[in-house]
Amino acid sequence: MQKVYARPAWCMNCHLCEVNCIIAHSRSRDLFRAYKRENLRGTARVIVEERLPLSVAVQCRHCDDPICVAGCISGAMVKDPATGIVYCQEDKCVGCWTCVAGCPYGAIRPGEKNGRPVPLKCDLCRETGEPACVAGCPNRALVWEERGAGA
Amino acid sequence: MPTLSLMPTEFTVVRNEEKCIKCLACVRQCGFEAQQYDAEDDRLYAIDANCVNCQRCVSICPAGALTIYKNPPPLRPHAFWTENHLRNIAKQAETGGVLLTGMGNDQPFPAYFDRLLLNASQVTNPSIDPLREPMELRTYLGRRPEPGAKTRTPLVPIATPIMFSAMSYGSISHEAFASLARAAKEFDTMFNTGEGGLPGDLYEYADHAVVQVASGRFGVHADYLNAGRIVEIKIGQGAKPGIGGHLPGEKITAPVAATRMIPEGTDALSPAPHHDIYSIEDLKQLIFTLKEATRYQKPVSVKVSAVHNVAAIASGIARAGADIIAIDGFRGGTGAAPTMIRDHVGIPIELAIAAVDQRLRDEGIRNQVSLVAAGGFRSSADVVKAIALGADAVYIATAALIALGCHLCQKCYTGKCSWGIATQDPYRSRRLNPEIGAERLYNLLRGWSHEIKEMLGGMGINSIESLRGNRLHLRGVGLNEVELKLLGVKHAGEAM
Numbered sequence: 273m274q275k276v277y278a279r280p281a282w283c284m285n286c287h288l289c290e291v292n293c294i295i296a297h298s299r300s301r302d303l304f305r306a307y308k309r310e311n312l313r314g315t316a317r318v319i320v321e322e323r324l325p326l327s328v329a330v331q332c333r334h335c336d337d338p339i340c341v342a343g344c345i346s347g348a349m350v351k352d353p354a355t356g357i358v359y360c361q362e363d364k365c366v367g368c369w370t371c372v373a374g375c376p377y378g379a380i381r382p383g384e385k386n387g388r389p390v391p392l393k394c395d396l397c398r399e400t401g402e403p404a405c406v407a408g409c410p411n412r413a414l415v416w417e418e419r420g421a422g423a
Numbered sequence: 424m425p426t427l428s429l430m431p432t433e434f435t436v437v438r439n440e441e442k443c444i445k446c447l448a449c450v451r452q453c454g455f456e457a458q459q460y461d462a463e464d465d466r467l468y469a470i471d472a473n474c475v476n477c478q479r480c481v482s483i484c485p486a487g488a489l490t491i492y493k494n495p496p497p498l499r500p501h502a503f504w505t506e507n508h509l510r511n512i513a514k515q516a517e518t519g520g521v522l523l524t525g526m527g528n529d530q531p532f533p534a535y536f537d538r539l540l541l542n543a544s545q546v547t548n549p550s551i552d553p554l555r556e557p558m559e560l561r562t563y564l565g566r567r568p569e570p571g572a573k574t575r576t577p578l579v580p581i582a583t584p585i586m587f588s589a590m591s592y593g594s595i596s597h598e599a600f601a602s603l604a605r606a607a608k609e610f611d612t613m614f615n616t617g618e619g620g621l622p623g624d625l626y627e628y629a630d631h632a633v634v635q636v637a638s639g640r641f642g643v644h645a646d647y648l649n650a651g652r653i654v655e656i657k658i659g660q661g662a663k664p665g666i667g668g669h670l671p672g673e674k675i676t677a678p679v680a681a682t683r684m685i686p687e688g689t690d691a692l693s694p695a696p697h698h699d700i701y702s703i704e705d706l707k708q709l710i711f712t713l714k715e716a717t718r719y720q721k722p723v724s725v726k727v728s729a730v731h732n733v734a735a736i737a738s739g740i741a742r743a744g745a746d747i748i749a750i751d752g753f754r755g756g757t758g759a760a761p762t763m764i765r766d767h768v769g770i771p772i773e774l775a776i777a778a779v780d781q782r783l784r785d786e787g788i789r790n791q792v793s794l795v796a797a798g799g800f801r802s803s804a805d806v807v808k809a810i811a812l813g814a815d816a817v818y819i820a821t822a823a824l825i826a827l828g829c830h831l832c833q834k835c836y837t838g839k840c841s842w843g844i845a846t847q848d849p850y851r852s853r854r855l856n857p858e859i860g861a862e863r864l865y866n867l868l869r870g871w872s873h874e875i876k877e878m879l880g881g882m883g884i885n886s887i888e889s890l891r892g893n894r895l896h897l898r899g900v901g902l903n904e905v906e907l908k909l910l911g912v913k914h915a916g917e918a919m
C-alpha cells in the first residue's frame with residue numbers, strides 16, 4: 273500500500289507537518305479556525321521526534337498485522353481491507369488507550385474531541401486523499417509512495 | 424568586557440499575535456537565535472539585536488504572522504555621516520577589529536547596466552519569433568586554434584551563455600554545492616568548484632565543472648584536474664581584489680577537510696598572491712603546467728578581478744596561453760571579505776568588459792580567447808548587455824544563491840546562514856534539499872535563457888554569437904562622453 277515515508281536526511285525540524293495535519297483533521301480545515309476556535313494546538317497525528325541536529329517525522333506505519341486493532345476492546349480501531357489504512361471509528365472509542373500502549377512505534381497518542389476520547393493517530397488523510405503532511409512539507413522530507421509489503 | 428552598545432538595533436521583529444498559532448517554526452528555523460520561546464509562559468518573543476533580516480522566519484511562518492522592519496534610526500539624518508558609517512565606527516570602537524561582511528558591494532555606486540538600453544527591429548529589418556524559429560544560445564568556450572596548430576584543446580560547449588560562478592565547498596554547504604552541480608549538469612552548462620576542491624561524492628558532475636586552482640591549492644590533485652571540464656586559475660575575486668581568503672577552522676569539518684586535503688579544524692588560508700606567480704611569465708608557467716597535467720584536453724581559464732589596469736592584464740593573460748579569461752567585477756560576492764575592500768576596491772564589470780574586449784580586438788587577439796564576465800548579473804537583460812559589450816558568457820553566483828533562498832542578509836561569514844547555504848552546520852544545511860535546489864536553479868536558467876532568446880529575436884538576431892561585442896545594439900542613457908567612449912556605445916537618440 274501507499275504509505276508515508278520520512279527522508280530524515282531532509283527533515284529540517286520545522287514541524288509544519290504537524291500544523292498541516294491539524295488543519296486537515298479540523299472541522300474548518302482552516303489554519304486560524306483550527307487553532308484559534310477549535311483549539312486543536314497539540315493534536316497532530318504526526319510527531320516530529322528531535323535528536324538535534326537530526327529530526328524525523330513519526331507516524332502510524334499502517335502495519336500488516338496491527339497490534340492496535342488486535343488490542344482494541346471496543347472494535348473501534350480497524351484496518352480497512354480495501355486501502356490498508358488503520359483508523360479509528362471515533363464514535364466507538366471508549367478511551368481505554370490499549371492502542372496507545374500497544375503501538376510499537378509510539379504512533380498513537382491519547383486525545384479528545386468534543387469532550388469524547390479519540391486516539392490521535394494518522395489515518396493517511398483518508399477523507400481528503402493526499403496526506404496533508406506530505407503535501408505541505410517544504411523540504412520534501414516526507415513522501416507518500418508504494419514500497420511493497422513490509423516496508 | 425562588553426561595554427554599552429552605542430547603536431540601536433538595526434531591525435525589529437513584529438509578530439502579529441492575532442495570527443500567530445505558536446507553532447514555533449520561526450524559533451526552530453532562525454539561524455541567529457533572534458526568535459525565542461519561553462516554555463514556562465508559553466510565550467514567543469524576539470531578541471531584535473540578533474535579527475539580521477534574513478527573512479527565514481517570515482518565509483516559513485504558516486500564519487503569515489511575522490514582519491521584519493528596519494528600525495527607523497533615531498539618529499539625526501546626515502547625508503555625509505550616514506547610519507552605515509556611525510554603526511561601523513561604533514562596532515569597531517567595541518571590537519577593535521576589521522569589519523567583515525558577505526555577498527557583494529552594497530553601496531550606491533552607479534550600475535551601468537541600468538544606463539544601457541537594447542535595440543529592437545522595426546519595419547526595415549524583421550524581428551524573429553523565438554517560438555517559431557530556431558534560436559541558438561549554445562556557446563563554445565576556449566581558444567580558437569590557429570591554422571596549422573599542432574595541439575588542439577577541445578572547445579567546451581554550454582547550452583546557454585550563463586554558468587555558475589565559483590563558490591567553494593566550505594564557504595557554502597554541501598547541499599548548496601550539490602544543487603549547483605546538479606543544475607549545471609541538467610541544463611548542460613558549468614558550475615565552478617571554487618577554491619575548495621570537489622567533494623568525492625560529486626565527481627559524477629565533474630564533466631560540468633570548472634575546477635579551480637587558487638593560491639591555497641586546496642583540493643588540487645591530478646584526478647581533480649582531469650575530471651573537470653575547464654581548469655581555472657583564480658588570481659582574484661571581484662569582492663576582494665588583491666587579498667586572499669580565510670575560511671575559519673570551525674567551517675573545516677571532516678568532509679570539507681578531506682576535500683581540501685588539510686587537517687580538520689585548521690584555518691584554510693589562501694595567500695593574497697600565488698607565491699609562484701609574480702609576472703605574466705610565471706602565470707604562463709602555471710598555465711602550461713596545468714595544460715601538461717591535463718594533456719591539453721582542458722581549456723585553462725584565468726580569473727582576475729576587474730581592476731584599473733584590467734585590459735592590459737587581460738592581454739597578458741591571453742598571450743600567456745590562457746584559453747578563457749574570466750573577469751569578476753566589483754559587485755561580485757563572497758563568503759567573507761573585509762567590508763572596506765568589498766565596498767571600495769575594483770571597477771564595474773560593464774566598463775571592464777568593454778575595455779578588455781576593445782583591447783583584445785585592437786591587438787588582434789580577441790578571437791583567440793573566450794571572455795567570461797562575472798560580478799552582479801541580476802537579470803537576463805544584464806546578461807544580454809554584457810554579451811553585447813563583448814563577453815562570451817557570464818558567471819552568476821549571487822543570483823543563483825538568491826534562487827536557493829538567500830535574502831542577502833550579508834552574514835555569510837558567520838556560518839549561521841538560516842537558509843542552509845553559507846553554513847557547515849548540519850542542522851542548518853539540511854533545510855536545503857538539493858533536489859529542490861537544483862530545480863530552482865534549473866528554472867532560473869530556463870527563464871533567463873528564454874528571455875535572452877526573446878530579446879535576441881526582437882533585435883532580429885537568431886544566435887547569441889551575432890550579439891557578441893555588437894555594441895551597436897546598445898545605447899546609453901544619462902552617460903557622459905567619457906563613459907560612452909569607454910563603453911563604446913552611442914547615446915540613446917543617436918542613429919546607427
Ligand code: SF4
Pocket residue numbers: 282283284285286287288289290320328329408409410411412413414
Ligand atoms: S514538514 Fe517536513 S521538514 Fe518539516 S518537520 Fe515535518 S517532515 Fe520535517
Ligand code: SF4
Pocket residue numbers: 438442443444445446447448449450467480483484485486487488489
Ligand atoms: S512561525 Fe509564525 S505562527 Fe509559528 S510561532 Fe512563529 S510567528 Fe507564530
